[in-house]
Amino acid sequence: MFFFFGTRASKVKERKLKRTTCPYCQTQDSFVVSSFSKYFHLFWIPIIPLFKTHVAECTHCKKSYDKTQFTQQMQQSLDNENRTNPAKRPLWQGCGCLVLVAFFTVMMAISFYGVYMRSKYPDKYKIALDPRLELLNADINKLSPLIRAEDTLALVLKKCIDDDIVGGISTEDIAYFTQRDGDKLLVLLKVRDMKKIAAKHRRDLIPVIEDCLRYTNPKDSITQYFIGVEGKWNTILVKTPFDQDLGGRFADKQLLLPFYGDTPIIPEEKEKDSAPAEH
Ligand SMILES: [Zn+2]
Structure with a gap:
């Protein structure tokens, strides 16, 4: 014992x-x-x-x-x-015992100091969360195999994928979402049974998507494509005009953030910018 x-x-x-x-x-x-x-x-x-x-x-x-x-x-x-x-x-x-008392005293002092500093300088100690990530997560949550009628690009994309991808994955379960912002286009896909495709072949989805979008975009009004492919649990592939992550297992979805703006938007600034725009 x-x-x-x-x-x-x-x-x-x-x-x-x-x-x-x-x-x-x-x-x-x-x-x-x-x-x-x-x-x-x-x-x-x-x-x-x-x-x-x-x-x-x-x-x-x-x-x-x-x-x-x-x-x-x-x-x-x-x-x-x-x-x-x-x-x-x-x-x-x-x-x-003394060491424990000293340890807890120091911990208490540090946490009180932190609370004090945060209350005195709230702006300085604000946790810098990139609000673009919230926008991206919200868009990822909009992914659905039932494509909204107004999301015409997603409907076109679905047709391309259904025609081009043969065998392996069940294409009817793939969810689509697109969103346009000027000449930028965000394209999100969610392929639940991605595991049926070997990791090294998953990247082949990207050229299918790109070819399809270029074909449906003859006037070249869209110049920047931000493509993200979700698996069942996480982002699998990302390709943007600036970066790509095509390993086919764990892609960094934050690479898609430039679609929502170049730099992290600080909430106050966003309020100042968006307030006049509403009028
Ligand atoms: Zn004796």
């Missing part, structure tokens, strides 16, 4: 018991009393000092007596010793 906490004892003092007689061998002043201090430990680190125990041994007959077996004479002698030459607990027996 293995204990991580409990009590241990360490010897703190050895003293002679004066004016005593061993009840066993009748030798005078033959006792040496060893004093032990017990302490509570956690992972062998002393935390709290507990009580002391004393064991007397006759140096002549080697018989040892614990505190309950002391004669009245031995007890008196020990009491005298404790008054004149006490067995002090070593400081280290409480060090774990």
Whole structure:
């Protein structure tokens, strides 16, 4: 059995018991009393000092007596010793406790300081979440195999995919979403049974999408395509005019963020920008 906490004892003092007689061998002043201090430990680190125990041994007959077996004479002698030459607990027996108290004090101080600084300078300590990521996640959540009638590009794309992809995945389960912003187009697909396609072949979906969109975009009014392909659990493929992640397993969807703007929009600035636009 293995204990991580409990009590241990360490010897703190050895003293002679004066004016005593061993009840066993009748030798005078033959006792040496060893004093032990017990302490509570956690992972062998002393935390709290507990009580002391004393064991007397006759140096002549080697018989040892614990505190309950002391004669009245031995007890008196020990009491005298404790008054004149006490067995002090070593400081280290409480060090774990001090360390814990110090640790929690420091942690409290740090957290209070953090709360204070955040309340005094709320702007400086605001967690910088990129609001573009929220927009992207919202659009990913709009992915549906039932394409909205107004999402004409998604309908065209579905037709291309249904015609071009043969075997393997069930194309009727693929979800589509497109969103246009000026000359930028965001194209999102969700292929639930992507695992049926080997990772190295998954990237072949991208040229099918690109060819289809170019064919349906003869006037070249769209110049920037931001394509993201979701698997069942995560983003699998990303291709944008600036970057791509076509490993076919775990793609970084944040590469799509430039579709929503070049730099992270800070909420206040966004409010200032969007407020006049509503009029
Ligand atoms: Zn003895």
